[in-house]
Amino acid sequence: MGNPRTPQIPSSCDDILTDRPIGHIATIRPDGQLSVHPVSLMWDGMHVRVSTVKSRQKYRNLLQDPRVAISIPHRNNPARYVEIRGLAELTDDPDRSFINSVAKHYLNLDAYPFDNPSDERITITIHAKQVSAPAVPLADGPAAIMVATTVYP
Amino acid sequence: MGNPRTPQIPSSCDDILTDRPIGHIATIRPDGQLSVHPVSLMWDGMHVRVSTVKSRQKYRNLLQDPRVAISIPHRNNPARYVEIRGLAELTDDPDRSFINSVAKHYLNLDAYPFDNPSDERITITIHAKQVSAPAVPLADGPAAIMVATTVYP
DSSP, X not given: OOSOXXXXXXXXXXXXXXXXXXXXXXXXXXXXXXXXXXXXXXXXXXXEXXXXXXXXXXXXXXXXXXXXXXEEEOSSOTTSEEEXXXXXXXXXXTTOHHHHHHHHHHHOOSSXXXXXXXXXXXXXXXXXXXXXXXXXXXXXXXXXXXXXXXXXO | OOSOOOTTSOGGGHHHHHSOOOEEEEEEOTTSOEEEEEEXXXXXXXXXXXXXXXXXXHHHHHHHOOEEEEEEEOSSOTTXXXXXXXXXXXXXXXXXXXXXXXXXXXXXXXSOOSOOTTOOEEEEEEEEEEEEOOSSOGGGOHHHHHIIIIIOO
């Protein structure tokens, strides 16, 4: 995209980040409890971005506390993953150009078809502070081993 | 297992929780940054449990702050998932019975084969405070839609 690469995210993660992965985004709720759930995401070579709407809890969470982390396994090989820890920047998506780019990438549709007209789209940009990208994290636990040996034989 | 079911986790999630899923566990690091990464897990009808070792960051995180959340997509259909938010209880696993039960469930091995002799195994028990288990979260965003339509055609 012409942007300088965020130094912490190695280029070896490009395929993980661009092959329509499901990330799991962690935020802190106003009651102090952690929250984490699956999301689609886009990677432009510098930032991971996620779309949400103002009525969603994670928008309210990030308005109050911008700390964020996301765990992104490879779509077809979760033995490889990248974890990004950092701060979220929230920007409006008034013309829905970002959510529509997600729909194009994930669904090959020109416009995201599932919003209500009143939904106010927000783009979450993750500014990385720390990155973990184990190449083959067999030593991390059985999750990776499971995937490599059992889930995708 | 004879335990009363934790009220917040619906039985409709049993297949998600028992079919060797990969969960993504979120914790808070001592520097205040959120962390989230993939793990295997066991479900006994009352609690989700995860194994780790004392040398791992998430053990240190949970020693300092027991808040935890885990996002668990169905192994073959991430359009369904369960999110559990709560507090972690840490217990020793001196005879490795818990990690070996994980190895049995995920790898069909009697003993987990990847530890070093010096690794001190810890079992993380997640005490649920809040649970989200969207049945078919199409409205939650494109991640679920992607999975239903693209990843597992």
